[in-house]
Amino acid sequence: MTNFPFLSVLTLLPLVGAGVVACIPRTRAQVAKVVALVWSLLVLGLSVFMWIAYETGSTDRFQFHESYTWIPSWNANFTFAADGIALVMLMLIAVLFPVVILASWHDVDQSTRSAPAYFALLLAFEFTMIGVFAAADIFLFYVFFEIMLIPMYFIIGSFGSGQKQYAAVKFFLYSLVGGLFMLASVIGLWVLGGHTFDFTELVKGTAQIDQNTARWLFLGFFVAFAIKAPFFPFHTWLPDSGGAAPAGAAALLVGVMDKVGTFGILRYCLSLFPEASRWFAPTAMVLAVIGILYAALLAVGQNDLKRLVSYTSIAHFGFIGIGIFAFTTQAGTGAVLYMVNHGLATGLLFIVVGMFVARRGSALVSDFGGAGKLVPVLAGVLFFAGLASLALPGTAPFVSEFLVLIGTFSTNKGFAVVATLGIVLAAAYVLWMIQRTVQGTLNPALTEVPAMSKDITLREKVVVAPLIALLLVFGFYPKPITDVINPAVQFTLQDVGAKDPVPTVEAGGKVGG
C-alpha cells in the first residue's frame, strides 16, 4: 500500500472532480452538490488510507516520495513528498472540505450565479491546497502557491457579499505581491543553489550561499508567507476577504489557505535559510506578538461577525508565529498542532456564524441579541466554537496554545509573558461577542425574521458534529497528531541548528512519544 502514489492521486482527484462538477448544467444544481460532496468524501477516504499507511516511527523525513520529470531544461520535477507537518495539514484539508461543501449547501440558491460553478471552484481550490502542501519541489510549490488565488478570487468576487469586488481584488493583489517577491527569491535560489528545485538538494545547496544574499532570499520568502498567513503588518486583506467571502469559503480561507503561510515558513524559510532565520527570529517574534495583541483588540471592537472571526484568526496566527520562531521542539510542535486545531476551531466558528448570518440576513452583531432564546441549540454550538477558539482547557486549541507558550517561555520569557495577555483578550472578544449575539434580552427585530425561529437542521448537525467531536477528542488525546508532527519539527529544528534547552527535552519527548 505504501507504494501507492498517494500524493499525486490525492492532488489530481479534486481537479478531476472540479472538471466533472463544472460540466453539470446549472439547472441541475442538486446533482452538482451531491457530486461535489461525494467527491470530497472520496478525497477524505483516500487521505485516511494515507494516514494509516504513514509510518510514524520512520527515520525518513519524507514519506510517499514521488517524482516525475517535468521541465528537464530547468531541472524542475513533479516531486511530491510529505513529512508529518504536511500530512496533518492534508488531513485537515480532507476533513474540512466535505464539511464546508455541506455547510455551503444553500449558499448559492438565492443568487443569480451558477451553483455548479461554485462547487467546482471549491473542488478546484481543494486541488490547489493539496498540491501546495504535497509539493516537494519549489517550482511546483510556487506554481500551486500562485494558482490557488484564482479559485478563491472568483469565490469571493462572484459569490461573496458586501464589498466583494473590492475584497477579491485586494486579496488577489496582496497575495500576488507576496508571490512575486517569492518568485524573485525562488529564481535567485535556483541560480545560486545549484540549478535544482528539489527541496532536499536545496537544503544542502543553500549552505554555499553567502550570508547577505541568503538573508535577502529569506526575506523574499518570508514576505510572501507573512502576507499569506497573515502576520502583522501584512494582515489588512484578511478581514475584508473574510468578511466578504461566503462563510464556508471563509472557513477554508482562514482554516486552510492561511496555513500555507506558516507551513511555508516552517518548511522553506527555516530549513533553507537557517542562519537568516535565526537572524530574523527576534523581529518575527515582535511582529507575532504585536499581531496577537493588536488583532485581539480590533476583534473586541468589531460589529461584523465575519470580520470579528477574521481578526481572531490573525491573533491566533501570532501564536503560531511565536511558536515557530521560538526554535524549541515543544513550541514548534505546538505551532503545528495549533495550525490543525485552529483550522478546526475557527472553521467551526466561521461555519456557525455563517448559519446565523444565513438566518438573519446580516452579519452585524447589533442585529442580533438574545438569539439563544430562538435557536438554543445553534447558540450552544456557537458558544462551544467560541470557547474552543479561546482555547478553553478540554478543547484541542488549549493543548497547542499551552505547548506554544511553555515552549516559548523556555527560550524567550518576555515574549511568552506578553503573548499570554492575548489569552485574556481572547476571552474578552469571544465572550463579549457571545453575550451580544445569543444571550441577554431578545432583540424584537429577530422575531420578525421567520428564518430565525428555525433551530439547527439535520444537515447543520451533520456539518458541525465531526468538528466538535474532533475538537474534543484532540483536546483530551492529542497524541495521534503529535506523534506525527514531532519528528518533522525536530528535522526542521535540526536544519535551523537550534537545540532545545536541556530540562525541557524530557517534557517534549513525552508529548511526542
Next chain:
Amino acid sequence: MEPLKLPPIDYGALLPMLILFGAACLGILLEVILPRRARNAAQLGLALLAVVAALVAVILERGTRTVTIGGAVAVDGPTLFLQGAILVLGGVSLLLIGERTIERGGAFVSQAAVTVGSQKDVQQAGGQPGATEVYPLTSFALGGMLLFVSANDLLTMFVALEVFSLPLYLLCALARRRRLLSQEAALKYFLLGSYASAFFLFGVAFIYGFSGGIQLDVVHEAVANPQRSSVLLYAGLGLLTIGLLFKAALAPFHVWTPDVYQGAPTPVTAFMAACTKVAAFGALLRVLYVAFEGVRWDFQPILGVIAVLTMFVGAVLAVTQTDLKRLLAYSSIANAGYLLVGVLALNEEGLSSTMFYLVAYGFSVLAAFAVISLVRDADGEATHLSRWAGIGRKSPLLAGVFTFILLAFAGIPVTSGFMSKFAVFGAAIEGGQTWLVIFGVITSMLLAFPYLRVVVLMWLSEPGETTPAVSIPGYLTSAVLGLGVLVTLALGVAPDPLLELTRDAAQFVR
C-alpha cells in the same frame, strides 16, 4: 577595371525569404488578373501557402550554420528559430487578417486616402469589399522581417528594416472604422519610423567610420582592437540602438505605440504586436551579441536603465488606460521591457529565454487582439473598458478565454507568461543583472492591476444596457483564438520542448 565577381550564394538558406518575396510579387499580379470576387480567397490562400512553404524551407535548413552572399546574411540557430517564429506567428496573423465574416467586407477599406467623412468614405466604410492588397503587403512585411533577423551586415539590416516597415505604415491606415484615428496612426508611425530609420542609418555611417566595414564580424574585430576614436563607436552604437529600440517600442521611444495600436485595424495591431516584436528583438540580439559584445560593460547599464524605464512606463500607464487596445499597447511596452531584461543577460540563457518569451508572448497577444475584434457594436469594436462590464455573463466562453490570456500577461503559473518571465529573470540573475529582476518583479505587481481590473469588469460587474454584443467568430478567428489559448496553456504546462529548441538554437555565427 576589374569585373564584378558574384559572391557565392546559398540559395537554400535564402529560400524562405525568396518564397515570401516571390509570393508577394505574385500577389500583386493577381490583383490585376483576378476579378474582385475571387481575389480574397486566392490572395489569402497564396499568402498562407507561401508562409507554409517558407516554414518548411526553414525547417529543412534547420542544420544550416553559414554566412552567405558576401557576408550579408547569416543563417544560424537564432536566425532559423526567429524566422520560424515570425512565420508561425505571421501565418496566424494572416488568419485574423483574412477574417471576413465578423464585418461586411473585412476589417480593411480599399482606399486609405479618401477624405474622412466624405460621401465616398461613408460608402466604403459601409460595407464595400475591403482591400485585398493587404495580403501581398503582409507577405512583403514578413519577408522583410525574415531578412531583418538574419542580416549580417548593417546595410542589409537597414534595407530589411525599410522593407518590413513600409508595408506596415500602409496597413495601419486601412481600418474600416474610425478612419481618422487610423490615418493619424499611419502618419504618426510613418513619420516617427522614418526618423528612427534615419537614426539607424546615421549610426551605420558612424560605425563604418569606426570600423571600416559594415559587416558585424568586422565591427566585432574593430571593437576588440580599435583603430579609430571610440567616439565614433559610441555615437554609432547609440544611434543604431535608437533605431532598433524604436521598432521594439522601448521607452523613451515608445510614444507611437498606443496611438498606432489603437488606430490600426485590429488584425494589423495583432500582427505588429506579435511579429514586429520578434523581428526587432531578433535584430537587437544579433547586433548586441555579435557586433558589440566587446563593449558590453558600456551599454549594459544604459540599456538596463532603459529596460527599467520601459517596464515602469508600460506598467504605470497601463493602469490609467480606459481603452482596451491602448491598455494592451502599454502592456506590450512593459513586455518589451521584460524582453530587454532577457537580452541584457548577455549569455546563452539570455538569448534562449528571450526567444522563448517572444514566441510565448506572440501567441498570447494574437489571441488577445482576436478577442477584441469580436466585441462590437454598431460603430465597430467597442474597446472602451466600461463597455466590457458583465461580458462574462453574456458570453462566458469568450470572457474565459480573455481572462486566461490576461492571467498569462500577468505571469500567473500554468500559462506561458509565467514560464517566459521565469526564463528571462533566471537568465538575468545568471548574467549578474539582479537589479533588473528586482525592478521586473516590482513592475509585474503594478501591471497585474490593470489586467485584474479587466477581469473584475468582465465577471464581477453587472452587465449594463450598453454592453455590446459579442460577434460569433468565423472559423478563421476561432482558429486564432484556439491556437493562442492552446499554445499559451501548453507552454505553461509543458514548456520543455520549446525550451530545448531555443537552447539548441542559442548560438550565433560570426
